[in-house]
Amino acid sequence: MTQTDLNTAPSRPRVLFISPNRIGDSVIASGIVREINRQWPNAHITVAVSGMAAPFYRAAPGVEDIIVVNKEKRGGHWLKLWKAVRGTRWDVAIDTRGSATTFLIPTKTRFVYSSKLEKGDPKVEVITRLLHAPRSLEPELYIDDRARDDAAAVIDPQLATGSGEGPIIALAPIAHQKGKSWPADRWAALVEKMKAEPRFEGWRFMLVGGPGDHAPAAPALAAAGDRGIDFVGKGDILASAAAISRATLFVGNDSGLMHVSAAAGTPTLGLFGPTEWWLYGPRGTKTMTVASNNTRGQFAPIEDLTVDAVFAATIKLYDTYAGTK
Structure with missing residues (x-):
């Protein structure tokens, strides 16, 4: 020039x-x-x-x-x-x-x-x-090779040990805003129910979260045993997105990682308590919500959300998006 x-x-x-x-x-x-x-x-x-x-x-x-x-x-x-x-x-x-x-x-x-x-x-x-945009500005993530490599460095060695490779369900039992976190012991109970469910035979349970989220994730990771994958505090948010994109399904509290999962295109189930699921639910065609009160404009503590209700919603997520795979 x-x-x-x-x-x-x-x-x-x-x-x-x-x-x-x-x-x-x-x-x-x-x-x-x-x-x-x-x-x-x-x-x-x-x-x-x-x-x-x-x-x-x-x-x-x-x-x-x-x-x-x-x-x-x-x-x-x-x-x-x-x-x-x-x-x-x-x-x-x-x-x-x-x-x-x-x-x-x-x-x-x-x-x-x-x-x-x-x-x-x-x-x-x-x-x-x-932005006065002519159509909805759907979320979009730009996951680069660095993020994929960071995720692989954590996941692949764990897949090579324990119960071996298998489909992955990502679980995010952490939400940092008050009232959004389903109790940690119920996440453990959910994992136990999935382990006993034939649909999830051979599946791996990957816990995802940030650097300070080890305690809430520990019960579910312990319940997973040698079928668990620990991705809690293992990388930045884009590495977490890359990890979640490798999962077949995702179940998590109303949190940033729930939105990450939906934007990454992973079939996503969001758990809601006293927050507006109709406004903040995961965005995308492969998303579902389960709430402690399913009536729009009404709320209940997230503790009112039972293990059976979340398990049933997880089975629905599986049957809709993973059952034919």
């Missing part, structure tokens, strides 16, 4: 995408990357995101810069973000968190979340409305 070509070549649109802070919300909003590429082709995308969710974007198309913004007391993270981006003249700023900081960022166009976008429908539809 000659200097004349460089001088006359159109500049690339610069897009700042402020992602949600939590993992689950980041997955729900992940379709924004695809929409940016559609509305502003060849955009140079910068994502501001929490450290936990940052790996989601390292292989996303068009994303060239990632700014890690972890929450701080008294909103200190917003000041850091403003200092990091104020020197750039942005073409577009997309803020899923509705911060006042976005209005101080120099940009031609702003899309800023507001509660006015909430219409009582699933959160993916709220994100779609924010």
